[in-house]
Amino acid sequence: MMAMSCKDDKGGIMDNGKYVRYTPEQIEALERVYHECPKPSSLRRQQLIRECPILSNIEPKQIKVWFQNRRCREKQRKESSRLHSVNRKLAAMNKLLIEENERLQKQVSHLPGPDSIGIVSIAHGCNGVAARACGLVALEPTRVAEILKDRPSWFRDCRAVNILNVLPTGTGGSIEILYMQLYAPTTLATARDFLLLRYTSVTQDGSLVVCERSLTNIQNGPSIPPVANFVRAEMLASGYLIRPCEGGGSIIHIVDHMDLEAYSVPEVLRPLYESSTMLAQKMTIMALRQLRQIALEVSQSGAPNNWGRRPAELRALSQRLSRGFNEALNGFTTEGWSLMATDGVDDVTVLVNSSPEKLMGLILPTPNGYSSVTNVVLCAKASMLLQNVPPALLLRFLREHRSEWADYNIDAYTAAAVKLGPCSLPGGQIGNFGGQVILPLAHTIEHEELLEVIKMEGVGHCAEDALVSGDMFLLQLCNGMDENAVGMCAELIFAPIDASFADDAPLLPSGFRIIPLDPIKGGSSPNRTLDLASALDIGGSRTRPSSNYYVASGSARSVMTIAFEFACESHMQETVAALARQYVRTVISSVQKVASALSSNMNSNGALQAPLGTPEAHILARWISRSYSFYLGAELLKSGNERSENVLKLLWSHSDAIMCCSLKAMPVFTFANQAGLDMLETTLVALQDISLEKVLDEHGRKGLFTEFAQIMQQGFVCLQGGVCSSSMGRPVSYERAVAWKVVNEEENAHCLAFMFINWSFV
Template identity: 60%
Template structure:
């Protein structure tokens, strides 16, 4: 393929299409795994696609040339609270060619039959998989070359007009499916070879499972599917914050169900989506990660953390506690291209009660942060966290909350960007070890006139007799967080500053933008006060 770099450093290239119906992307890469292992990973979509909720093979029968045909039903999560999720009925054909190459082809069935569960069908919109699949060619000396093609029709007509760019963008499909698959295979290959080393002596598979559980729990909260036990609580359609409750939600770990936590009431989720303008998602999420005290309430964190302790009914974490404002970020691991970070956050707290003065009130959060590279095309940015016991057990129950910021690129803007879409994009530029560099430093015009959709979801355990109280607290807290995020976004947005000043500041330094904004605002207040004094004299 044009643009492919030969040799051991060759990683992969991807291209997107805008001249076809629907959205489409393709990728090619070299991976040090055998074709059969790669096909096994790619066909297990929930293991590598964070958007895949479920995939079931309903029947399988042999085809000619030793191949197989499978009838597959799959469900994907909706990325926001503003649109329904998607589901697919497809036929998947797998066979081996004479040269040893392995081929997997997939396409949707015609018709619009309901899914296996008629009760859950109303929460999904049937989407279409156009001819897609994988070609995996073995290489001499080991390893394989993978060709991936994804081509979908996501039925953009079914979502609000403001969100349609998200369902009409090939860049988004490239990031969420095509590149995600290639990255995951490369991650598994490096872990298999022993090249990946993580902190705290944890095995890579354990940390990867933590990341997947955080992401899936956050997606479950955003979507609130009925067949998972979620129901909307007293919503008349006018509320800005949606309250959903789940009385049957399980906190058991897959490895140790005996470690499950049970609550007399269940779990409550407060969630909302809003539109942001003139702020890069990567900049906003990076600021939220590094400055938690700007938007979070320590006592709410303490409430959720205390609820994780089995047998705790009095929630001792709610005793009067002072948050020092200090947070310590302890890295656990990261993906090989640094597009996702897994870390433990320690929030330092001290009790106001004299007898508890020497008792630690620190709170620990397990957190994933992704999409903080401003140069990643079409990538969303996320900050998802959950309280965790300080002992950090492998089977710890998780109750994830967090933020997701998705850029909305219009179809017309993608068409105008013909230079980018017509050339082959090389992924090797983002593989250097260490933090990603901002090649566009000093150019704030990239943030101008951009739109993003921010989705917030926070989960809280509750007891039956306190459900209404917890619901009121959750709604007020999420509204407070939204207000704080809006304030932060306005402060770090280049459009909120004088253009002459904004053009000299790097969008990669939100602290500088915030400081400049506050200085200018303070100066205006002082100037107004002096004018008032002068007039009085």
Template identity: 25%
Template structure:
């Protein structure tokens, strides 16, 4: 800042504003690496760093001062958050205790409690409470109360004639579950018994065959359907009755997964890891309360209350919002089960937000195999309201393919292959200079994909606005501010998405979009330039699962080269193709093994889904090839049917976070997405769709 201050300033010549210097990604990267090793560099280190980065020593000094201040503020915010949570829990318990003292009741007879007692009786009551607490602690460590009987049965029955057991008449378990702070001691016995019942049902549904599960009419009988008469006979203690107006979806799938059982269990019990593995299915997840962390140093007996929002990558399909218990149990050596069950079944009138979707006992049965893989059986049993689902997606949702077990297994298999590829050392680098560069490029692509999935669905945190008046291919837009995220450019970001039906198989659409030779037919940003692949990293056995670095060669000398980072994912449940332009100097740092966290990305891309069970069967068996002109041809006579395509763009419309969105920006992105859709239809010869 230049100019005077205070009373010395000339009122006719006010001081000039601060001049800010924006550091380059390389400068931030190098200073961040030194900060991790030495937060307080000396003069010699600052001099050396300033010469290397082309900065003044005072600029380096001020950057480190600001970074230390930022780190201290983040630490203080985290500590304050933990203290607030503890304070809220203590306040809730205090309120319950005060209410209990106002209206004491006898747990044995239900009448008013008699508080008058002799000194000996008082001592006996104190000793009895101490023994109960000790019994609870020992039982928790041994996980006996999760073994199959109700939690309350561990407590000895009160002696006859007693009138001194004071209990609090607190709120219902779901009232507590859906507010910050989680469950209190008064509700825990109820949810423990619910978790045990749910685990028994999951095991029965995962291991049983006919007559509980019958071959379905679709996909050659491989899509099983639940026999509900048999279900009610085998599980008469069902978790509540089905609410009126909800449909039922029950699916089961088994597959081999490239990971061991313990690692899979850890992933499922950690909400952040769970979201990381299923970014296209879980838009939000958090752990509300932890009732048990397990025993013997592992997750056996772990029980926690969680919240999640399940999604389909389209703004036309509402997310499924659920509060549920997640309970993990080891049944034998190398055999684990993790069950989920909604907690709304414990109350008579759950809130409306929980009435649209309800999760009956669902989860995974995981068994280790000698080759290091795991055999995973997924059961997904949901009750849901489909009235808000767009008619274009209703067949997909009602068939169980959108949220069902087949999709969970397919995505898990693909993501475990990706993880193995990330950790591999003796593998083809695919044109990347080093193994560290390969890992950095995969991490950057994973962040790009996660960001794309987080901004496409009809999540409750998004507010979409429809641009065009009516029709199946309306463009929906939303805006958000990007200020503190180092992985995005600062300013106003506009997200636009549209979903449409194409009379083309999903596999053909996917192969057309990922072929760099045909990219100029739909990608407006390439401006007709020749697209070549600089680097290619395989993420599994399917060639469609890969990360690529593309170079767009300009049509004339006045234009500069452009790099595009692209990730493609495919399995039997659908496909993704996501890409983003990347800064060339920043990408060179990534290829040399630098930290990819500071590479700014705004991903765009496509989500491709089958339009129903029959199409899924055709897509999984179809062969696709190219003719001599580079055009796609289907070599299978069954390659018919349609696909559901979601096209989404993210664009920086202003570098000022406080700026207002202009109509010109909205019109530009509307034209961009509409033109892209028309080009894809023309290339696939389905303009009339």
């Protein structure tokens, strides 16, 4: 019967229950061989026995077991040494973080008090960029910490946070090693990533402390080498102090401090990476907004809205739109994107993606109800610099006047190319559409972000298919419409959906992102205080002048980034790529024209104004006022000053909505004062695209047609109150209205003027 043997813990052999130990001479001989060859072959072991007489009584099998034990002990020794080294490093870092935590607590205790809730401070003169905030929310500290740690759920620039390791602490806290990736905001820069250490602890009074800082220059510690398409940035001392409030809720103190390696981006973009204001808007304030939004949803029990969606589901849709747009904009190779050859002009970049993960179940709707199963997604993207156009103003125009930039008749070649095979275009198909109706879906507490469904009425494939048309729907995310919010970027992101609006519907987001490069002088935002004079005194031997400088009016800059996704079949890839380039170039041209027109109507304070610089505007204002006085026997403007600039100023600020339309067969509006623009929900630039017929309801159109002859003969008519529509389709009620003929210096009819008195949205 074969003898049973097993290994002991000292390298010897236990044979039939008896220990067989190696002599020191035998171990020395085996060690010499081990250092030369840790894993000898069977032939080498037999040769060893023959060459070393002192090993002659050892069987080859026992020699094999000794080498196995020796390799195992060596591996354990190295691992133990490494763990002891990491433990010493983490213990030292833990001590430093505890000291940093105590310092931060002392620092923030001087910042916020009961009367300073909601304050956001912007740092100047410190290393990197920094911001801090204090807020009160109706959530328990543990829930607050859970939300804030889930950074991708509220920080839209955050692509991913991976937890590499977790070590518990003796106080019930934890030490985590994290790897975080941030999206690049434009096509002109590279994405950022971070290797972080996060320390969480609970203080004696029940407060939660979360400290974060980058891991740098740690020997034998965890490390991630540089990742392709990312620049390694640094997070300086940052974190959260979450204090429980009596009666429930929490007071949250937030400190964000980063060095985003601005040297690696083009000089024109460096304000984005050196501006504490941008950091505050995109990260610090967004953290507070997420907490307040979730607290509101909890208080309302998460009841579904009219669309049958609960608030959490709507937030998930917003997140999907934002994330999809960022993924398309960044075009990471790990997501399946690859660069297509250019057409010789580098203004528009086209990427292609055919990965199964991107296309799985992608069935996109078309206006006539035909569903196209696609196997290729293209993304055409570009960036451009804008001058002296507030992002919020341009965004509102793009949202409200899609026909100004969405070109549905690119050229005959495009229409023919689409007919060769189905493809889904962002925002609609080639052809005309009758208009858009905005259907509200959800909004955040401060209305800084809107989620809505856009109904595109009467969309057709092309002019030849005008009889075959239908409605198309877009899911749209709109944020940053408050032009007074300092450093706020504006986004309009949309994706085609079908009428069923299923929860799991695939989304191919496209849209615009407009980021201010220069701060707005004297800007503020509702329900928020920005202390631009404060400084955050965080250590660091290097200091640099703050980049939050103020620029003179007229030189404010912003960068607009456009990314449009197209879905098609693989055999149509080259054709649709050419279509995508042409489409985006057409959009760029349209946006540039709109931006130029908006810029020309900005006053010295950067606000949209009446066209005071044009003599025609002054003359028209005088004609409107004089004609009203002549035909109605009363003064329209309560002023005896006939100076033309004063007349236009008074007309522009009149409380009632005053507007003029042409005397053509299809009258369109040619002028409106500020109240008129508000009622029509439009701008001076887009005013001429609105017809009188679209504003008046059927009753109003019939009444005006009946009274038109009287207006032209008598000069005026008084209309009963009623309901009309804004350019966005919203009903507007008015108490009464007056229409009168506007004549020029030669007493010839120039246009028709309307005044809607005591109007309001229904």
